[in-house]
C-alpha cells in the first residue's frame with residue numbers, strides 16, 4: 001500500500017487564474033490529505049470517516065466538473081467534448097473504487113484513492129485544464145460554493 005507516502009499539495013504553479021476553480025482544486029487536495037489520514041488510521045470511527053469522506057469526494061467531483069463544464073459550454077470552448085471525456089473517465093475510476101469498498105469493506109483499495117485523486121489532478125490541471133487558461137476567467141465561471149453546483153441544485157440564482 002502506498003497511502004503512507006506523502007501526498008502532493010496544491011502549489012501556486014497549479015493556478016488556472018480562476019479563483020473559484022483554484023479553490024475547488026485546493027479543496028480536493030485537502031480532502032485527499034484527510035482521506036489519506038483516515039484510511040491509514042484503523043479505529044472504531046474509521047468506517048464512518050471513510051464513508052463521510054467518500055460522500056464528500058463524490059459531491060466535489062460532481063460539483064466541480066459541472067462548474068468547469070458549464071463555463072466551458074457557455075464560452076463555446078473548442079475542447080469541451082474531450083474535456084468532459086477526461087472528467088467522465090476519472091469519475092468512473094473513482095466510482096469503481098468506491099463501489100468495491102462499499103461491497104467488500106477493503107481498506108486496501110480505498111487507501112489508494114487519495115493518491116489517485118492528487119496524481120490525476122496534478123496531471124489534469126497541468127495538461128487539460130491549462131488549455132482553458134485565459135478562456136475561463138473570474139468573470140465567466142459560476143462562483144457559487146461547490147455544494148450548490150451539484151445536479152439537483154443546479155439553477156441559476158441570477159439570470
Ligand SMILES: [Fe+2]
Pocket residue numbers: 068083087124128129
Ligand atoms: Fe477539468
